[in-house]
Amino acid sequence: MAVLDRPTRLPPPGGLVLTDGPIAWIADNQRKGISATPAVTVHATAAFSLEHWDRDREDSARELLGAATAWLGSKVTEFQVHGWRFSKPLRVEEHPCCVLSASPPLVLAGDAFAGPRVEGAVLSGWAAADALKQYRIF
Ligand SMILES: Cc1cc2nc3c(=O)[nH]c(=O)nc-3n(C[C@H](O)[C@H](O)[C@H](O)COP(=O)(O)OP(=O)(O)OC[C@H]3O[C@@H](n4cnc5c(N)ncnc54)[C@H](O)[C@@H]3O)c2cc1C
Numbered sequence: 001m002a003v004l005d006r007p008t009r010l011p012p013p014g015g016l017v018l019t020d021g022p023i024a025w026i027a028d029n030q031r032k033g034i035s036a037t038p039a040v041t042v043h044a045t046a047a048f049s050l051e052h053w054d055r056d057r058e059d060s061a062r063e064l065l066g067a068a069t070a071w072l073g074s075k076v077t078e079f080q081v082h083g084w085r086f087s088k089p090l091r092v093e094e095h096p097c098c099v100l101s102a103s104p105p106l107v108l109a110g111d112a113f114a115g116p117r118v119e120g121a122v123l124s125g126w127a128a129a130d131a132l133k134q135y136r137i138f
Helices: 046-051 057-067 118-134
Strands: 002-004 015-017 023-028 039-044 076-079 098-102 105-108
Touching (some): 039 046, 039 057, 105 118
Antiparallel strands (some): 002 076, 023 039
8 A cells, every 4th residue: 555645647437457567456545535645555466476475575565666656657655565365265166155064054155155356255155144044044
């Protein structure tokens, strides 16, 4: 996350998915309505994070912000960097949840079952609830 001295150059609606380089996507937090001042969140690609996991985080942040320069179009006044281990499933399962046991009922759910986003996690949770209802424990 970086605070800028001016609004970004990101086109509306302020979210940009990149297909090349170390950045997966950039979000304009001011345009999104969650920051009063110009600020962005820059997500590295999974490949970049894996390759640089043991490196100094600040160096990774500088490289990412450098790669984002053209989109930011303004000076970074401060930044924070965080490494999320296990942030994305490596593989998304075919079924929206996994029933491990009927008695006692045990069902696995989460974004690894229905897509690596909040929407996927919710859909998987609903599928797990439906599966549990079949065992009439509610
Ligand atoms: C930086 C970042 C930004 C993101 N932004 C977006 C976004 O803008 N939009 C979007 O749709 N998705 C976004 N995602 C993805 C989204 O956050 C996930 O897809 C979603 O949170 C997955 O939900 P989940 O319930 O499957 O897993 P999680 O939200 O990871 O929940 C798993 C829970 O299990 C707990 N846990 C783990 N191990 C144990 C254990 N052994 N015992 C007990 N508890 C345990 C964890 O603490 C956690 O609370 C983002 C992810 C990251 C990392």
